[in-house]
Amino acid sequence: MSKLIIDKKEYSSRLILGTGKYKDFDETKSALESSGCEMVTVAIRRMNIGQDQASKNLLDYVTPDKYTILPNTAGCYTAKDAIRTCEIAAELLNGEKLIKLEVLSQSKTLFPDIVETIKAAEILVKKDFKVMVYTTDDPIVAKELENIGCECVMPLGSAIGSGIGIINEFNIREIVENATVPIIVDAGVGTASDACIAMELGCDGVLMNTAIACAKEPNIMATAMKYAVIAGREAFLAGRIAKKQSGSPSSPKAGLVTGE
Amino acid sequence: MNIFLNNEPEILSDGSTIKKLLENKNIKNTYYAVEINRKIIPKSHHETYVIKDGDRVEIITAIGGG
Secondary structure (H helix, E strand, C coil): CCCEEECCEEECCCEEEECCCCCCHHHHHHHHHHHCCCEEEEEEEECCCCCCCCCCCHHHHCCCCCCEEEEECCCCCCHHHHHHHHHHHHHHCCCCCEEEECCECCCCCCCECHHHHHHHHHHHHHCCCEEEEEECCCHHHHHHHHHHCCCEEEECCCCCCCCCCCCCHHHHHHHHHHCCCCEEEECCCCCHHHHHHHHHCCCCEEEECHHHHCCCCHHHHHHHHHHHHHHHHHHHHHCCCCCCCCCCCCCCCCCCCCCC | CEEEECCEEEECCCCCEHHHHHHHCCCCCCCEEEEECCEECCHHHCCCCECCCCCEEEEEEEEECC
């Protein structure tokens, strides 16, 4: 099975996990291990100076030697703020320039602001950042972001944290079929079948956070997501049968022991 | 002198470097970045960079996020 390649690195797992909303770092670490993921997103924020500095930090649990750390620009509403956050992230991670770009439009839906996203992507690519970009499920915008030079294009399945799943499978399929860079569904996954559908549509990976972190049992859901992504990928590679209006028996008609 | 540290007022002795500030605050985090007046100061300069009165200092790290 072909591997996922991002910024010249091969990944066996096609599942990328966020590290927000977990009860504590132990729960985060355990869920990441159960999921088998190899890349995790982190947020960039002011350090809590008042806290006990001897206490552990996220990257003591989720270590960069084990996981590819993907800093995000979550919470940024302008290209300018997103670019500033990326520059800080690169300094913080000792020069690593792989980033998840998200520029939001408003706090209710958390839908991306496409104009600011494109503006930021153009500048970041010129600054040699490897941009994994969160966007809408609009195929035209996805292609534009690819043309700009983004490393991966990451359309939403539905709103961040909504758990609705993939609203527009037709658009996701269209994006995948037109792409020459990895397409990763980012946001909206609620349960394992949503991740599986994303992969069956031909996506190269799935990025999720809330579906695992806020499940009643994050560890078990992480395992479910691991298998869902594998199942969906293999089903895509295997090629599904066409849907038919009528039934078609699986057992041969010849040799049937019935009648007189 | 008076500075702003992560958007909060802070009193610092004159001539303090970034390294001194990090030591004062007992910051042992391996992964952090420092901005002064919106300009990133690379880690290689922390030992020599002297903070000035009125500077806005940001110490930033990575936390859980999606």
